[in-house]
Amino acid sequence: MTTVAPAPIRLMTCRGACPAAARFPEHHDRLLSVDTDADAMLALVELAVTWHELDYSDSLVVGPAEWLRFAENHDWTYPERAERVFGLAVDIVGRRFAGLPPEAAGPALASVIDLVRG
Numbered sequence: 001m002t003t004v005a006p007a008p009i010r011l012m013t014c015r016g017a018c019p020a021a022a023r024f025p026e027h028h029d030r031l032l033s034v035d036t037d038a039d040a041m042l043a044l045v046e047l048a049v050t051w052h053e054l055d056y057s058d059s060l061v062v063g064p065a066e067w068l069r070f071a072e073n074h075d076w077t078y079p080e081r082a083e084r085v086f087g088l089a090v091d092i093v094g095r096r097f098a099g100l101p102p103e104a105a106g107p108a109l110a111s112v113i114d115l116v117r118g
Contacts, residue, residue, distance in 0.1 A: 020062045020070055027061045031070060035082040048089035064093040 020028045033040040044067075047056075051064055062070060071086035 018070070018073060020066060024060045024062050031062060032074060034085050035076045035078040041085050044085060044089050045092070048092040051093045064090055 018028065020031075030040050030043065034044050035041075047061065048064065056063070067086045067090050071082055074082075076082040
């Protein structure tokens, strides 16, 4: 008796209408599970955090410029969760890309204590 490995299950719910499905089928399918799979969600956040630090030019991944459109063009089990995770990922990349300085720290604790005593 021989054992044949089953073919991987393809989620391609958009039936080729999605440019990401045609160009990056594996990453497309992985992104489709961000609302139900914690590992897929973390992978997207990791990708966002490292987008400006690592070279993804040779990687077959959907880039940040397409994430919001991707989220809008697909059906989700938990739409609010998908919207939140894609929005967060885009925000992470955007903050780094914009080169925004860290928010200024508030007054020192000593200043606050003096103000209260004052």
